[in-house]
Amino acid sequence: MRDDDDIQGRDGETATAAGEAEALYGVSDELVRRVADALDEGDAPTARMLVAELHAADIADLLERLSGEERRALVELQRDGFDPEILPHLGGNVRDQVIAQLGPRALAEALSELDSDDAIYLIEDLDDDIQAALLAAVPPATRRALEESLAYPEYSAGRLMQRDLIAMPAFWTVGRAIDFLRETPDLPEEFYEIFVVDPRHKPIGSVPLARMLRHPRKVLLRDIMDRDVDAIAAATDQEEVARLFRHYSLASAPVVDDQGRLIGVITFDDVVDVIQEEAEEDMALMAGVGSEVDVNAGLVSVVRQRIAWLGVNLGTALMVSSVISLFEATIEQIVALAVLMPIVASMGGNAGTQTLTVAVRALALKELTPSNAMRILTREVGVGTINGLVFGIAVGAVAAVIFDPFIGGVLFCALLANLVTAGLAGMLIPLALDRLKVDPAVSAGVFLTAVTDVVGFFAFLGLAQLVLL
């Protein structure tokens, strides 16, 4: 539970008139309202004044929360001094609108001002012809850097990295390093370690800034550097990069090309975004809402995202219907079966989803490996058996009393069989998909529901036919 009173405002702002403290970050509802009112009334000076001191991330937040019309008005107001840092903070849908409104020339200017990783992030999803037009409009040095990064696969370290970095030879002293940092203009604004490279520009060590600051000027970098450098190949998948950072709690890591030469640096903030996105992606994929949860997406793109998944589920539902139709005669004679059959299917589906969720996350985090898969499969079957016995006995007993002891017995057997199946299928389906190099988050749920529904209805209605008729 969050207690707003515990939160101290940015800039130490004191509580507002309403007695509520400012939120820890972002823009308040109050500020959104005031900016919206100023824009609605065409009061440009007030609107400009209200956003003047905001951090780029907060202006992005504000733009996302205004209506389409207000957003356009605010971007128009800021057109001649539009801070390019705002763009990477915007969600996909709003970003596209703002980019379209700013036009290619303003965007080209923004690209040459941004860090290379942010610039890539902005243009990598654009259509090829728009991207080409933009690249033609930026200065040659920027263009070359962007084209090199774009040559790496999507979601790779090469796309994530920032090309400006600080590298020094191992024979430099701390003093010389500090003098270099003081005297060289145009260094990146934020960095957390100095990379030490050999004459072929291969990273051989790194010196965290804190360590650099704590050693006397005459000490050699070679003598204080960390030697176990986690050099990341540019083609490495970003998910792998995120796991590396998380595993060793890294602030930054060097990226190298095919020849092992240092070409860029990835910092923790890039990785934080990847971790958030990847965790969300699994959740979104499992629920069938595409690969990204964008709450502000438009109607058409949302329908497009979701209709495919619903179509696939319809296939499963039709399969289930055809299983039931095999037993029409039985249901006609014992209509209680129609009343009880959804219980078997729904318990199996829920239990299976529990197992599936654990398996999908464990696979994504590389925690499910050949060495523990058998152990966990056995556990899941055990869990299915116990839950099957518990719920089978409870529900079977109730059905025996309300309907008939034979129906109770059939319900017990069907529930037990379906919950054991759920445990088995919830593990084996994602493992098999992973082996086939298919992302289990995308497709495991459909297969699983198909299995638990079909087994559930078939076991219940089939047993009923055998025992009761």
Added chain:
Amino acid sequence: MRDDDDIQGRDGETATAAGEAEALYGVSDELVRRVADALDEGDAPTARMLVAELHAADIADLLERLSGEERRALVELQRDGFDPEILPHLGGNVRDQVIAQLGPRALAEALSELDSDDAIYLIEDLDDDIQAALLAAVPPATRRALEESLAYPEYSAGRLMQRDLIAMPAFWTVGRAIDFLRETPDLPEEFYEIFVVDPRHKPIGSVPLARMLRHPRKVLLRDIMDRDVDAIAAATDQEEVARLFRHYSLASAPVVDDQGRLIGVITFDDVVDVIQEEAEEDMALMAGVGSEVDVNAGLVSVVRQRIAWLGVNLGTALMVSSVISLFEATIEQIVALAVLMPIVASMGGNAGTQTLTVAVRALALKELTPSNAMRILTREVGVGTINGLVFGIAVGAVAAVIFDPFIGGVLFCALLANLVTAGLAGMLIPLALDRLKVDPAVSAGVFLTAVTDVVGFFAFLGLAQLVLL
């Protein structure tokens, strides 16, 4: 798709004999096997040699992948020089086993060696009496620090923070600051900025190390410090802290007490864990597998976690059964209804889960606010209407051909009604729960399924009764 050939090994190790490159981090299956073999054969020197050079995080990884017996043997081998840094890297279940094996004295020693945030992480979940016994066994200074941190609520900034930090007055020069860092022993090993405090020890600014290194010795900290300090109250929820870090891409941030005095620092690596955990938590809660996905959890704790959720779902299933039982007479006459009714319920449930997933994530990320809720609700109802028309027409037409045009018409109406309901309920249920301060990830799914199942069966069977009998 990951390509192992693209990954360069830690320490630049070259490809193994099998032609596969070493993974970017962690221990290879090969190493796990070799250590396991050595332990199984009681070959202590080989086992010790194999783990000697490993990073603490990798030893933790290794321990998690060994069998219970091998794990105990490896811990026993390392008893005399057990690196306490290994403990925070272990997953809950394995950590408990290792802690139990090491015993209270070894654990007390570990606590005084670890950073305060790691020490808190290890002891916060222990039983009260074990915790008290441990606190009694650590040196007084460590005990006082741990007790102060434990006084803050669980999942708060106070628990997350590290108490060792570097603070300086604003009138110090860069030169004096560097001299202080060089001459003071016992500073934290990793830090990314220097906090500037006023005489009452309130943070008034911060100087990133990169900036400190780039200015001449005579410059005052006051003149280069960032003044918009995001001071975090110690009671702030960790999820709020994670959003702050992500929003402004922070490397570290100061934590203050009730009086606004600097008492600790939170760094990006703590936050990376929180982001991962919180994203996973929502996914785990929605699937009803507790609040944490621990793939190595034991059978009993897994059954305990899941049975409650299955029980709740059984409640929904029984409610659905009682709805169906209202229409027993109708089903007896038109058994096709029993065949078709799962289609309506399952399409509604899937569509509702899509909307729900978007709403839950957007609420967790504070992207769903009063200012856009109405707009998004309208969109979801629109999506439900379009999908309802599409699937209603398709499935209704098929049913009209196979069974009877009236059944087709009823199916169309019921599908449309249920998909619109799914869009409405998928948004309104999480919004209502959030308003009531209940985590929508935990409970929204149950309510949603209850609504879409009941509406689905009721609409389909009720309409059928009206139209067809």
